[in-house]
Amino acid sequence: MANQVPDPRTLSSWEDAFQYPLPVVRKLEQQLRKNIDDNRQKLRSLVGASYRDLLGTAEKIIEMDEQMQAVEGHLGDIGRKCSARAVERASENHARMRTTLSATESAKHGTMAQTKVLQSALSVAARTIKAGGDALLVSKLLVLARLLHKSVSETPNPPPILEDLRRKLAVLRRKLLTYIERALVKPTTERSTLAHTLCAYSLVSSSTPKDVLRHFLQARFEQLEASSEISSETSVLAMLDLYKQTLSDARALFPRLFAEALSQLSNVPLLQDKQIVSLYELNLDMYGIWISEDVRSFTPWVRHEQLVTSEVTSGLASWAKQAQATVLTAVKDCVSLNNDARAVLDMRKKVISQYLGLGSSLRDGNHAARIGDLRNIFMERMEQLAADSARPVHGVLNVVDKPSQQPSAMWDLALNDINIDGGASQFRQDVVDRRHGRDAQVRQSVNKLDGWMSRLDSFWNLAQQLRLMKWDDEVGLDLDDLSDGASVQDDLSKVDPQRVQDRFREAISQALHEMYSWVTQNAASELRAAVLIRMLREIDQRRLAVADRFGVSMGEASSSEAVSVLHRRLAEDISDSAVKQYADSVKKRLPPALALWDGSPPLPMQPSPATFKLTASLHRAMSRAGNDLWSPAAVNALKSLLDESITNALRSSLSTGVDMKTTLTNGHAASEDDMPNGVSKSATQEQTSDDSDRDLLLQSTFDAIYLQCVTLSSRVPVQQQSLQTFVSSAxxxxxxxxxxSRRLEKSAGEYWKRTYLLFGLLATGSN
Structure with a gap:
């Protein structure tokens, strides 16, 4: 048959055994192991019997030698003393001597045998601990060793090695207690093994069942504390496993299972225990007859104080309270060190899921409250991470403190070599940067703001995943089985996500307020107004983006005052040089180009060169600053400033002239025939100078009307312009x-219509 086990003696090598099917090999293995065990037992019996025979032969030889010497001595004495009385007295003395010698030898053999058993027991105990064997067997061996040590120490002539054996016994006892501690904290240990381990502790320490329960819980609690010192997700999950296993083991072991295991220790004497008898290293079959009767009849005594269920429940409740506090502390320490929101959420899923599975083990009404404590720990950390993710990176704004280079024009891109092998993304980025005036420093801040937005998106996605987590699918029980399962489900899936999102929105709003506050505080500082305006525009774009993506409602940004100040500063920076040059030009009072005047009476048809140069300089300065800066509000601020400064320049240039009302009659200079008698030639020259002043004032009036068209703003009516006041006075x-007057205004307006396209930036904001 295919499954028939072959005869091992027919196999020539070990490879032949594996030519058969696996079941046959397994049966062959079992047969070989059985044969080995049988041969071991036979060999042990044979060796034991032979050893006893040999020992008996040796003893007989020694005894025969002694007897022969005694016979020779007697024969000698008989030879010297042949009297019957002497022989009789010698015989009596010989009998007494034999009795004394037998007692001495018996005591000596007993001491030697017990010492040998003591040494063997300690050696087996040490080897069993090292191999991770049964702790109960080790405790029985140590009890036996203690009894043998006491018996040998009470003999008249104890051996010198006894003191070393005593120290070794003390060391092994400490090792056994440490070994028991390690065995008790293993969550994977079977309960039968745990029961034996607890019995070993009770036997070696003479503890009551209540003390054993206390020691068991204390060992598990110390293991929890040791695991809590390692702030990692793995240690926290291991603590929860140990926590659950402890509750389950304690209820299963105490009081019934442990009491049953403990009662088995006092059934038979220690030297008749199956575990002790089976240890061939002790050689009890040879040395057992020399062991004292007290040791052979000793039966382990254990304290059988009854341990009731209420005491177990009370002890577990007290232990669970401390263990839960330790677990919560470990979770909090672990979470506080984790700066990755995704890792925190994953850990929250695992820890709470595992804790929910403890509902059947806790058996109390505070399960939901403890879940709430765990939730609060994770939510507090998530709120901190939400605030951290929304907080702007240091240096997003103050990078503009450094000097910066003006952004290049859009058409400068045509002069640069752009690598488009990977697509036109770089070209598109360069176009956008120049369109928005982003120089190198502003670009750094923009990159950081983009990174800030990216962090916001990432955290928001995690917050959304928090709401989508399913708990019934992950946990090995139905939440409906809990008394407050619906409330727990609602807290986990709705309350916590909403709490994180609210804190996230609050943090974003606070961050935006900080950015706007920074711009407001630096609006009047020495920082360049152009850069601050660009930064403010970038912040506004992010504000609109977060309002659309995350629902952050801030209302209107509280930066209108700062914007007005920045536009005023920008206008001053742009117009300062051009206005100064214009003021210097008009102060020279150059005569106007009368040949270009037209009409009757002749009137100016185009502005003076200084006025045209002023508008051209202003436009060039605006273009150099960046086209992106000139929003209608910024242009209006510039025009308001120009209206004031140009008016002051015109008034300053004409303030040295003579009042035209005293020198003009009906708008014309008096002729020489009309001069009264006695008027000198100097009066005629003065009249010529007055004509020049009138022409200059007329040209200035045309320039003012033209500049009115330039500085006309949608924010300030024409009647409120300073130039209008100057024109009316002129x-x-x-x-x-x-x-x-109408012809002069019409000529100025038509000239502006013909030339305003040359000054497109100045035309922004006009009616």
């Missing part, structure tokens, strides 16, 4: 008629 001094 018209009154010139005493222009309505027709001349």
């Amino acid at each position: 018209k009154a001094q010139l005493e222009l008629g309505d027709a001349s």
